[in-house]
Amino acid sequence: xxxxxxxxxxxxxxxxxRTPATLDALLRGLPNRWVLRNESPDNGGGNNQAGNNxxxxxxxAFDIVGHLIVGERTDWMPRARIILExxxxxxxxxxxxxxxxxxxxxxxxxxxxxxxxxxxxxxxAALQALNLKSEDLARRGTHPALGVVTLSQLLATWxxxxxxxxxxxxxxxxxxxRDAVGPWSAYxxxxxxxxxxx
Amino acid sequence: xxxxxxxxxxxxxxxxxRTPATLDALLRGLPNRWVLRNESPDNGGGNNQAGNNxxxxxxxAFDIVGHLIVGERTDWMPRARIILExxxxxxxxxxxxxxxxxxxxxxxxxxxxxxxxxxxxxxxAALQALNLKSEDLARRGTHPALGVVTLSQLLATWxxxxxxxxxxxxxxxxxxxRDAVGPWSAYxxxxxxxxxxx
Numbered sequence: 001x002x003x004x005x006x007x008x009x010x011x012x013x014x015x016x017x018r019t020p021a022t023l024d025a026l027l028r029g030l031p032n033r034w035v036l037r038n039e040s041p042d043n044g045g046g047n048n049q050a051g052n053n054x055x056x057x058x059x060x061a062f063d064i065v066g067h068l069i070v071g072e073r074t075d076w077m078p079r080a081r082i083i084l085e086x087x088x089x090x091x092x093x094x095x096x097x098x099x100x101x102x103x104x105x106x107x108x109x110x111x112x113x114x115x116x117x118x119x120x121x122x123x124x125a126a127l128q129a130l131n132l133k134s135e136d137l138a139r140r141g142t143h144p145a146l147g148v149v150t151l152s153q154l155l156a157t158w159x160x161x162x163x164x165x166x167x168x169x170x171x172x173x174x175x176x177x178r179d180a181v182g183p184w185s186a187y188x189x190x191x192x193x194x195x196x197x198x
Numbered sequence: 199x200x201x202x203x204x205x206x207x208x209x210x211x212x213x214x215x216r217t218p219a220t221l222d223a224l225l226r227g228l229p230n231r232w233v234l235r236n237e238s239p240d241n242g243g244g245n246n247q248a249g250n251n252x253x254x255x256x257x258x259a260f261d262i263v264g265h266l267i268v269g270e271r272t273d274w275m276p277r278a279r280i281i282l283e284x285x286x287x288x289x290x291x292x293x294x295x296x297x298x299x300x301x302x303x304x305x306x307x308x309x310x311x312x313x314x315x316x317x318x319x320x321x322x323a324a325l326q327a328l329n330l331k332s333e334d335l336a337r338r339g340t341h342p343a344l345g346v347v348t349l350s351q352l353l354a355t356w357x358x359x360x361x362x363x364x365x366x367x368x369x370x371x372x373x374x375x376r377d378a379v380g381p382w383s384a385y386x387x388x389x390x391x392x393x394x395x396x
Contacts, residue, residue, distance in 0.1 A: 007378040011229045015371070018224055025219035026364075031209045146381040153380035160379050163372040164388035166224075170365040173213070174358045180205040181358050182351035183344040190362035193391060 007152040009132060015159040016124055019068075020117035022166065027061055028113055035061045035109050039175045039195070058195075061172060064165050065112040066100030072119035074099070076158045077126055083141035083151045084130070091142040127155075171195065205350040207330060213357040214322055217266075218315035220364065225259055226311055233259045233307050237373045237393070259370060262363050263310040264298030270317035272297070274356045275324055281339035281349045282328070289340040325353075369393065 027035060037043040038058040059067070079092045104112060130136075137152040174190040185191050225233060235241040236256040257265070277290045302310060328334075335350040372388040383389050 007375070008229075011231065012375075014228055015232065018228070021223035022220055025223045026216055030212055030216070031206075033206075033209065034213065143381070146384070149380055149382070152378065153382060156375045156378035156380075157382040157386065160372045160375050160382075160386050160388065163368040164386045167365055167368040167372070167388040167391065170361040170368065174361040174365070177205070177210075177354045177358050180350065180354035182347055182354075183341070184347070184351060184355040184358075186344070188355065188358050188362045189393065190358065190365040193365065195387065 007137065007156050009137065009152075009155065012155050012159045013124060013127065015162065016120065019162040019166075020113070020120050023065060023068075023169075024113050024117065026169070027065070028110060030061075033176055034173055037172075037176055038063070039172055043176060059168070059172065061169055062104065062109050062112065063100055064169055064172070065109065065116055066104035067097070068162070068165060069112060069116050069119060070096065070099045070103050071158075071161065072116065072123055073103075076154070077123045079141065079154055080127070080130070080151060083139050083154065084136065086141075088140050088142045088148060091144045094144050167193075168195075205335065205354050207335065207350075207353065210353050210357045211322060211325065214318065214360065217360040217364075218311070218318050221263060221266075221367075222311050222315065224367070225263070226308060228259075231374055232371055235370075235374055236261070237370055241374060257366070257370065259367055260302065260307050260310070261298055262367055262370070263307065263314055264302035265295070266360070266363060267310060267314050267317060268294065268297045268301050269356075269359065270314065270321055271301075274352070275321045277339065277352055278325070278328070278349060281337050281352065282334065284339075286338050286340045286346060289342045292342050365391075366393075 038060045040058055074093070075095050082090055082092055107115075132151070137150065137155070139151045140148050141151070141154070143149050171190050171193050174188070178185065178191055181188060181191070236258045238256055272291070273293050280288055280290055305313075330349070335348065335353070337349050338346050339349070339352070341347050369388050369391050372386070376383065376389055379386060379389070
């Protein structure tokens with residue numbers, strides 16, 4: 001085991017590689033309610049305290065997979081290339097958190113899952129082809145809001161971003177049975193998650 | 199789509215059926231750090247605010263799969279049978295939240311994943327064999343702490359319990375890169391989840 005805070009490229013790739021199959025196993029073929037509903041208060045019933053926090057900006061499983069696709073196209077590898085080719089001189093383009101509405105229009109969840117899997121496979125292959133050394137991982141770029149960041153921070157964020165959306169997805173799905181669980185709600189941590197950011 | 203708060207047995211089974219493959223895709227073959235570490239403060243680095251909340255009772259991915267196995271053996275279907283056979287007269291046995299330590303001893307994560315998949319398959323088959331009607335779903339039992347509950351609430355809780363542990367799992371995994379993501383931590387909701395209960 002490496003020390004706890006150390007970034008390890010092979011480990012990050014192990015996480016990144018598993019996300020498409022995880023989402024596929026969780027979502028493909030699920031009934032509509034579990035795929036298309038978000039955390040707005042009229043989904044999941046009346047007595048939803050945590051749910052109200054997300055009412056204004058809440059995503060369905062469908063929206064989340066669309067957002068991950070946009071990230072594959074415009075965020076992770078494009079930013080890695082900017083760091084390697086331009087360094088701090090060229091700030092990243094801001095990421096559009098709402099681009100998935102256009103990206104996903106007219107597609108089925110199954111099409112989105114296939115597309116995400118293909119893009120992730122291509123991006124992981126491209127990352128491996130860079131054959132990064134530890135001195136490359138320390139190279140710096142400029143985030144438009146956060147300032148100086150390193151390539152290893154970008155790649156760790158790519159993996160944790162997958163996990164943040166898996167976290168969100170389990171919460172959005174659980175919300176649909178917020179009332180159906182009755183008094184057990186008290187014991188189910190996911191129903192008490194305030195949502196944080198996405 | 200059914201109305202939002204309504205329990206639907208086929209939908210609950212759709213969720214329950216997907217969990218073993220989801221955990222398998224996410225976890226099988228992952229490096230040790232992502233499987234055996236929990237959210238204690240010495241995993242994931244020093245500046246972990248949210249992580250400290252879980253320091254006393256924090257589980258690894260390995261612990262979580264063990265806990266799900268114990269649930270398959272002692273919680274869900276045994277309680278469903280108590281409701282159908284004895285009704286409110288016979289309270290459920292309390293569930294042991296720490297039984298997985300014994301259950302998992304000496305096993306690999308891969309063995310636990312296989313065992314969970316087998317038990318879940320058997321339990322879903324047993325649930326389907328009960329051929330429950332809507333009047334059965336309204337039947338009542340007695341939870342040792344929560345009091346009167348219905349069979350549909352028990353079955354909805356079984357599905358949401360899976361999701362609560364997927365939610366926990368994504369948080370425990372993300373914790374390992376709490377420091378590695380650098381300033382991006384601010385944008386990653388999973389790193390700000392206080393953990394709630396399990």
